[in-house]
Amino acid sequence: MTEKAKTAVAVKEGGNAGRGGSKKRKLRAWYRNWQLYLLALPALAVIAVFCYAPMYGIIIAFKDYNVIQGIGGSPWADPLYKHFVNFVTDPYFWDMLWNTLRLSLCSLLVFPLPIIFALLLNEIRVKSLRTTVQIISYAPYFISLVVAVSMCFTFLEYTQDRIGIINRIIRAFGMEPVKFMESAAWFPWIYVLSGMWQGLGWWSITYVAALTAIDPTLYEAAEIDGASRLRKIWHINIPGLLPIVSITLIMNLGNMLNVGFEKVLLMQTDLNYQSSNIISTYVYEKTLGSVIKQYSYGTAIGLFNNVINLVLLLGANFITKKLGGETII
């Protein structure tokens, strides 16, 4: 082959590649990174199977699901929204909704505590001391819910032959011991305060981290102006925390109805059922925790729950955006 012919062939090939190229190049862009896709694949498969496949399963809520016929074969509910109507007219409906909201509102009430704790930690000037306090404060977070709940029972016990430590203290002050775990009125507070014991240190971590990121020149300027420590906290630290606070608040609002199912289930007794019966435990009670498993009903309740959560989250996000705060989406 002559030199000229070679060039011609090369040009021809190049030209071909150019013409069919846009498609091929696109394919090649996908292909070039196949190793990356392979790295991501296991995690994506898990998410597909355990997050997205169940989303398809939501249609169970619109069917009269039975195990034998499966999702596809089970007849549609008549009318389609039957299970939702059943839920809304359930004698427990308003109780459950209120119980769930009450737990969330109580949690919201103690929401500032980790922020205050972070501010306190930030005021400890001796670094080794601060680290020690932090490590101590995270420890309860690593205790399992089963153990934490059983500790509640131990500390708050009051039966005819056994009195827990808290009630012993109450009695030492000459007051009447309280049957905490059997009391519907006390239930939300025990739930929230024991959660605070476990989470106070842990939830403060993000705030502590945000505080260390505050520009030190601000403090120097305040120093020159002769500001007291409290004033520095008020004018520098708290404004510095606002963006992260707004994000966590939105996240909390988006989880209003996602009250810790496991913990409530563990804390539930016949006597506090009146205020411990929340939407998610009711789903469990009606389905997996019962002999007659009302799958469709349970799915409908779960969907109701999740949709309201999503709406609350988007709403909170929207309002914060309007107010000019930091948002998540």
Place this chain on the structure above:
Amino acid sequence: MKRQSKGDFIFQIAVYVIVALLCVMFLYPLIYILSLSLSSPEAVYYGQVTFLIKDFSLEAYKAIAGKMEIFTGLWNTAKMVVIGTVLSLIFTFGLAYALTRKDLKGRRVITALCVFTMFFSGGLIPLYVVVQGIGLYNSLWATILPMSVSVWNVIVVRTFISSSIPSDLEEAAKIDGACDFRIYISVIIPLCKPVIAIMILFYAVGYWNSYFYPLVFISPSNTDAKTLQLVLRDILLSDGSGAIGEDALQYKMRAEAVKYSSIVISTLPILIVYPFLARHLEKGMMIGSVKG
């Protein structure tokens, strides 16, 4: 030393007093449980323990030795923690690294699909139906796989990689002819050590303490597959009231004592390991709070 104003001095004292009280609040319950587990069952039962050990005795720990289910539970949980943590690390870091690469096609879509699952889910029953449908029900895998990828952790790792590993390193490796696997294994992973420590802590503790998936996906009759937390629930939240007759009191005392020794046995491993990993925690949480 700089002079402090009187107000600041009082403020400093107040801070230390409050923090000290909080530390007592965090530690007291833990020490109390430890004391209960090491006191004699009589002292425990009649509420004579307030803080320190009363009538030292190892009775409670001896009583545990007879409870085979605790050891079955420990074994199942140990398997779950080891297998689960390894899988979780592989899954999480693989996805996280892929998502840091700007040349990855469909990166935004994949990210959006992952993040969406943090805010919306199918709910308990559809998940249950899926797990049963693919035949995982009642197996160890049903307690591991559904919680093996936490999107939150993926975002933390992704943010760590893209913010603290300079992309020049990857470029250099690429020029040297390294493929993506090679870059991942030899360049990225060795530089991820701090975040690996945090992820091990998060996932391992998550598996160790997980209660939801074992509760839902392990049938109550399947005693061999029960994890530690399920066994603990049976032990801790029962009051031993089934016992009647002369030995009833003895039985109740024993049941009460076993509670505390099993709490200690099941919690101590975590509380011993965690301070070693704790120093990485703050850094990890800081990465997580950066908007991704």
